[in-house]
Every structure is written in C-alpha cells, then in structure tokens.
Amino acid sequence: MRVLVCGGAGYIGSHTCVALAERGHEVVVVDNFCNSSPVVAERLQRITGRAPDVLRIDIRDAQTLGRVFSGDRFDAVIHFAALKAVGESCEKPLDYFDNNIAGTIALLKAMQAAGVRRLVFSSSATVYGDPASVPIDEDAALSATNPYGRTKLVMEQLIGDVCAADPAWQAISLRYFNPVGAHPSGLIGESPNGIPNNLMPYICQVAVGKRERLQVFGGDWPTVDGTGVRDYIHVMDLAQAHVHALEALDGVQGHLPLNLGVGRGVSVLELVRAFEAASGRTVPYAIVDRRAGDVAAVYADPARAERILGWRAIRDVDDMCRDAWRWQSMNPDGYADG
Template identity: 55%
Template sequence: MKVFVTGGAGYIGSHTLVQLLAAGHEVCVFDNYCNSSPAALARVRQLTNRDLTAIDGDIRDADALTRALADFAPDAVIHFAGLKAVGESNAMPLAYYQTNVTGTMNLLAAMDAAECRRIVFSSSATVYGEARYLPFDEDHPVAPTNPYGRTKAMAEGVIADWATATPAASAVLLRYFNPVGAHESGRIGEDPQGIPNNLMPFVAQVAVGRRDKLAIFGDDYETRDGTGERDYIHVVDLAAAHLAAIGYAARAEGCQAINVGTGQGITVKELVAAYERACGHPIAYEVAPRRPGDVASSYAATDKAERLLQWRTALDVDAMCASSWRWQSENPDGYPGGAED
C-alpha cells in the first residue's frame, strides 16, 4: 500500500514509519520539521534498510499538500502533523486552530483531489476532558478543557463529517493516552524542544544530567501512592496500532474513534522507580503543589481496539523505561542539529 504520512519525522511518526516500511508499504513523508529533525528519517532508513520519499512542507499550505498527494497518489494517509502542547495552546490558540483544524481541512481537500479515501488520524485522549467515569471508553462525552484538546475534537468532527459525505471513505481516529519509550535500537526516540511538557522525557533528562530534579505535582491524590496515575503506552505498541488501523481502514467504511492505551494506570512514583531500575541510579525529585486541572487517575478502555483492530499492547513499564534510557543515554542532546548523520 502507498501511505502518505504527515508529520512522519516526529516522535510517533518516525516509529510508525519503521513498522510501515518493515511491512512493505511505500511511504511518502510530508513534514516541516518544526518539532522534529530530518535526522530521524535518515535513521529510519538505516534501521529498515528501506527508502522513503520526504517532502519539506507545511499542512497550512494547501497548494503544496495538493501537489504532494497528486504526485504520490496514496492509497491511505496517516495524519500526525500538528501542534501538541497544552500550555502553549493556551498562549497561542490561533496557531493551534490554524495548524490542527485548518491544516486537517487542507489535507482532506487534497485527499479528495487525489481520490484518496482512507485516513488514520493522530488524536488524543485530551478530547474527553474531565473524567465522568473511568476507564475512558469511546462513548465518554467529548468535552476538552483547553485549546489543544478543542482543536483535536474539532479535527475529529471535520474528519467524521468528511467520511459521512464521501462515498467509500474510511477514517480511524486514534485517541492516544500517554506515549513513552523509544525504539529498542536507541536510534530514534522523543526529542522535545525546550523544557519537556511530558513526564517521561523530563525524567529522562534528569537521569542523564540535563536537569537537576523532577517536580512531582501533588502526592495526596487518592491513588496507590498519592501521585497521579496515567495510562502510559510504549511508542512501539502505538506504532503497531497505526499499522493495524491502516489495515482496518482498507476493509471498512465510515468513521471510528478508537482509544489507544494499555487499560492500566501507572503512578508518577511507579514510573520514576521503573526509570531508576533502567538507568541504575536514583532520580532526584521534589514534591510540589498540585497543578490546576490535574486529575487523580486517567486510563483507557481498550476493548474496541482489540475488537476492531485485533491489536493490544505487548510492552510493559520496564520496557518503556529501558528503551527511553537507551535512547536518552546514547543521544543525550537528542538528534543532531537537523543534519543527517
């Protein structure tokens, strides 16, 4: 199958490329590298011994998207490209709407012009907002509490309406929980720009000496050890979910929202302890006040993914932390400055 991948040089995109190429798919990546590096694509080529097409482009550029899809003529699209930091979305809401919503509309229009009818969308569990019950299932009300979540929910709605209006269209909306870890080779992994927004890359930078200590925001929640509990999923398992979703989209029609998680929660202290086992030394941390809006627990119901995609996770928290440490210790400063190595 020919697969067009927006944002393919990013963290989740690069791991998915490895699996797409290993499965024999032909791939074209469309990325502006605003939060990624071309070096990731060079390493994907090395890991798979397969080539791919790479186009430097921005999903806000409708003409460039249309040309790229017309030239490649894909059978399916995986749409990763987007802005993804909750805090930044509060400060820059228009940039988030322009990229995440208008960019998605541009992509669908380009798909129509290229007569491509299958899309897998990189969505987020942030669309659910505050938990009314746990675990989150796909019928949970969608009520995001920040601009980032709202742009993801709006993009989902646009894709669902497109799928309804487009004969023989198939769309899979993958709602990620908390992707972590890295490829087992240590060659590709998460390389956040600036201060990490998520827990594991921050822990990794403390472990490797780039940061002094971790702040744990609150230790008085109603969880096993008082710290917040989240559903962390290994990025390699998440990449496998995209491969399964492409297969599902090839045989199904309509639009399906599907959670992608393990179905189990891991607390902050449990994650820190697992990372200490991986790196072999203590992780310095201090307890800080709770952050506004944080909840005690969040984890996924995964029945739908198992039923429709025949997919489930295979890698545990120790595998997540061991792979993250291998990536971080071998690449303490992340990817080299954009140059292929």
C-alpha cells in the same frame, strides 16, 4: 500500500514509519520540521535499510500539497502533523487553531481532490476532557479543557463530518493515551525542544543530568501513592497499532474512534522507580502543588481496538523505561547530536 505520512518525522510518526516499512508498506513523509529534525531520515535508513522519501512541506500549503497528491498514487494517509503542547496552546491558541485545524482542512481537501479517502488520524485521550470515570471507553462524553484539546476534538469532528457527507470515506481516529519509550535500537526517540511537557522525557533529562529534579504535581491524589495515574503505552506498540488500523480501514464504515492504551494505570512514582531500576540512575524529585486542570487517574478501556484491530499493547513499563533510557543515553541532546 503506498502511504502518505504527514508529520512522519516526529516522535510517533517516525516509529510508525519503521512499523510500516517492516510490514512492506511504502512510505512518503511530509513534514515542515517545526518540531522534528531531518536527521530522522538517516536514522530510519539505518533501522529499516531504506530511507523513506521525505518532503519538507507545511500541510497548510494547499498548492504544494496538491502537487504531492497529483504526482503520486496513495492508498491512504496517516495524519500526525499537529502542534501538541497544552501550555503553549493556552498562550498561542490562534497558532494551534491555524496549524492543527486549518492544516487538517487543507489535508482533507487535498485528499478529496485526489480521490484518496482513507485516513488514520492521531487523536488523543485529551478529547475526553475531565473524564467522569475510568477506565474510559469510546462512548464516554467528549470535551476540551484547553485549546490543544479543542483542536483535537474539532479535527475529529471535521473528519466525522466529511465521512458522513461521503460514504466513500473511511477513517479511524486513534485516541492515544500516554505514549512513551523509543525504538529498541536507540536511534529514534522523543526529542523535545526546550523544557519537556511530558513526564518520561523529563525523567530522562533528570537522569542524564540535564535537569536537577523532577517536579511531581500533587502527592495527595486519591491514588495508590498519592501521585497522578496515567496509562503509559510503548511507542512501538502504538506504531504497530497504526499498521493494524491502516489495514483495517477497508472494513470501516465512516469515522471510527479507537482508544490506544494498555488499560492499566501507573502512578508517577511507580514510573520513576521503574525508570531508576532500568537506568541504574537516581531520579531526584520534589512533590509540589497540584496543577490546575489535572485529574487523579486517566486510563483506557482498549477493548474496542483489540476487537476491531486484532491489536493489543504487549510491552510493559520496564520495556518503556529501558528503551527510553537507551535513546536518552545514546542521544543526550536528542537529534541535536546529529
């Protein structure tokens, strides 16, 4: 297939470009690089032997996006392009509504106009808000606990409404749990700007000596060791799920949400210990107060994705830590290293 990958220079998008290329799909990337680096194209070339076409475009620029669709023939779109930092979304909600929601509307309009009606969308477990129970399946109640989560919920709803209005549309929303790790080459990985929002990149930066210690928010949760439990999934498993989703679109009616997780919870301290074993480094940490809005344990029931996509996560926590560490130690400053 010829696939337009919006936000394809980012963390999950770049790994998905590798998985797509390995399956023989042709990729065109659209990205405005607001949270990524053009260096990615050269890294993808080194991994796959072929750099994808990369276009510097903001998906809200309807005219330019329209020209991309009218000048090419795409079989489907994968939509990663969004801002994703929860804390920042609380400070700048309008930026998040504009980028994520207006961006998605512009993309859906451009697809509609070009007659491209197959979409794989990057959603998130954040659409489950504060879940009533775990594991979480796709029928669990949806809610938003912050502006970022609200944008993901609205983006899913927009896609659902477009599919309901026109049965020719086929869309899968992939609700990611906690993506971590990197491509085993160490050439691509997560390269956060400033202070990392997520646990694994923070652990990596402590291990490499860029930050003094990890703050663990809460040591008195009702979990195995008192620290928060999440469902970490290797980014290459996630990338491969996108290929499966793309190839499953033909059989989908309307809008289908699917969880992408391992289905097993791992605590903060379990992850720290696995990382120490994989890296041979010590990760100093301090247990501090819980953060407002956090919950004890979140993990997926991934059975529906397994059934419909014929996909299952196969990499374990040791793989995640080893690959994250290889990326971090080869690129201590992320793509800023060139």
